Every structure is written in C-alpha cells, then in structure tokens.
Amino acid sequence: MTLLTTVFAAAACTAVWYKNAPRHTMKIGILCLIYWGASLMWLVDAVAGYMELGADYFTPAAADMLNDFYLGLSVAALGLVIWLVVLLIQDPKGAVRDALLKD
DSSP, X not given: OHHHHHHHHHHHHHHHHHHTTTOOTTOHHHHHHHHHHHHHHHHHHHHHHHHHHGGXXXXXXXXXXXXXXXXXXXXXXXXXXXXXXXXXXXXXXXXXXXXXXXX
C-alpha cells in the first residue's frame, strides 16, 4: 500500500506539473521528484520483501495493509511539508518577502 499511495501521489503531481509546465512558479517539479523518489524507495522495499517472503508477500493481513496505507499517507504528507518549506525559502513570487517587509 505504501508503494501504491506514493505512486498515485507522484502520478497526480506529475500531471499537475505537466499541465503547468511553461510556468514553474510553484516549484511543483521538486514535489514530483520527492514523490517519485519515495516511490522508487518503496519499489526497492517491495522487491526485497518479495525476495524474502516469496508468494506470501502478496497476501498481507488487513491490519498490515492499513498500517502500510497510513505510512504511505505519512510519507506523502512529509513530502508536502518539505515542498512547502522549500517553497517558502525560495519564495518564487516574493509573497513571503512582501509580507515580512510590509509595515
């Protein structure tokens, strides 16, 4: 479930990035790289799990699937937080600077 969650997040983010490709004002490409990196990490984890468990890897318990889904959501949320921090630091539209300098 972690792999599916991050792949869906990466695919959705990539679609948004592609739609807004000429304007790179919100730095969505960084978020795409974060999600695709997480997806690659979970893919390696899935391959290692399959090598260890064999066919039993594909029959997890319901509680394990729910825990994996929550972990995937947590990774997606952490990716959003990292992207927001990068966005606030780089401040491509100058909104943070204007808000801080406004007296």
